[in-house]
Amino acid sequence: MMKVKNYVGQFHPIVWVLLIGTVLSRGSAFMTLPFLSIYLSRHMDLSPIIIGITVGMSPLMGTVGGFIGGHLSDRFGRKPIMLVSLFMVAFVYYGFTVATGQGWFILLNALNGLSNSFFEPTAQALMADLTEKTKRMKVYSLRYTAMNIGASVGPLIGAYLANTSAKLSFAITGTIYLLYALVLVYFLQRLVVPLSQEGNSKKVVSFGAAFRIIKTDKALRYLIIGIILVNMGYVQIDSNLPQILEGTVENGILIFSILITINAVMVVVLQMPISHLAEKFRLMQVMVVGAVFMAAGLVCFSFVSGWATAIIAIVLLTLGEILIFPSNSMMIDQLAPEHLRGTYFGAAQFRKIGNFIGPVFGGYLLSHFQGQIMFWVIALVTLGSIIFFTAGNKFRVTKADEVV
Structure with a gap:
């Protein structure tokens, strides 16, 4: 107690x-x-x-x-x-x-x-x-x-x-x-x-000045681009995956509903222990590993033929999700000056651009090629986030050194 x-x-x-x-x-x-x-x-x-x-x-x-x-x-x-x-x-x-x-x-x-x-x-x-x-x-x-x-x-x-x-x-x-x-x-x-935590600090800047600050913060910009690419991969689970399962796998819709449940339950059960373990490593390392897991899950979805492969795929993708998204919030928190924390978290909402581009791009690939090709290409896009995470971390470290 x-x-x-x-x-x-x-x-x-x-x-x-x-x-x-x-x-x-x-x-x-x-x-x-x-x-x-x-x-x-x-x-x-x-x-x-x-x-x-x-x-x-x-x-x-x-x-x-x-x-x-x-x-x-x-x-x-x-x-x-x-x-x-x-x-x-x-x-x-x-x-x-x-x-x-x-x-x-x-x-x-x-x-x-x-x-x-x-x-x-x-x-x-x-x-x-x-x-x-x-x-x-x-x-x-x-x-x-x-x-x-x-x-x-x-x-x-x-x-x-x-x-x-x-x-x-x-x-x-x-x-x-x-x-x-x-x-x-x-x-x-x-x-x-x-x-001091209610936004009344004298350091608060105008909207235009805040936008210019965000525009010039390369670490934040690269981090947002990386998350956009990750979201392009993650959103396939809600957009194109159910279409593929329904058309190619027996009981595809039932399998999809079970996958969504597995995803949510895994996050609920594993988020805290995995986050506790991840605290022992640098945020950059955690996000890179998360991107690799998510890409691996997408590749596995390209070979789904039944329950077993589908479950393996969602487990890998969910592990990547657990590692990336909370770490992303933490990195934004570290980048943000105290008086601009709300502005920085607000700017991070631009990551939702990936939620628009992902279904459209994935749908284009699906209609012109096939599900397997679609998942392979989207997996490569997701892996591309590592380039931007690495660049963002480099500028974040430089920025921290300048403050010190």
Whole structure:
């Protein structure tokens, strides 16, 4: 009991509120958004192109919105940005329950992506604000684990509601986000968050100046490019893999659903022990090994013929995921000046460009060649991230030496 108390006590209570909120909000979001396209096709009689535009509006707005939201949190404080964005997300899901035209769905999902892109980097920055530097890697790993706990449960509930009452799933998700916002209001008012961590520092710069700082930070730029390439590989699991499995493997959709479950459960179970082991190595080494594992998983997918090869492939890819993504957050944290942490985490949202390019590029390869060629090429692209990680680390070390 004492061990549990000591473990909980090493992090600020607000950090735990954010982690628990991440489980609930991500679980509810995964309960609805993966099934939004099904809802639109069933109830709105829309063309696949319009459905694609509607679904794609969220990550599209998130690509640029994160930088804006992160910077605003540096200027005006974490609290107002986080709370306004959470209340807006709740409004979006309630809006889905009453929307009747395609224009409303496009607008609401765009607002959803913008609001989430404001909240995510701000929440990460606040977690870093409230955590000792030596424990931040553990916090980022806990956050990633929390996201995957939600991701492992949400789709199961969403699959049931999609066939019974899709609007109910929207209402449930909106209510969870509303409660999350209200609980966060309560704790932020009751608990002391130091002013130095609320974005009121005299060092805070204008938006234009912040953009120029990001533009000139070569280490950050190379790191973002590397993660874009990694995301191009990782996103194939959600975009092109199910198409390939359905068309080439018996019970392909069943296998795909099991693979998604294995992925989420592995992250939940292994994230913390692997992150603890990874702390003994340099971030650069961890990210390079992660890229190799992810590329190996993609290559294995090119040879999938049944359950065994599919499971081996997802295990390799998930190990790469566990190593890369929390390490990426930690490296951004190390790059960011204290007064620009929100701006840096916001700029990192540009990595979502890979979530756009990946499905399109992979789909092109799939339509003109075949699944095996597609996975090989995408695996090479993923390995290409190592070049940019290495270059980014070189400039990061140079930057640290100049500061010293």
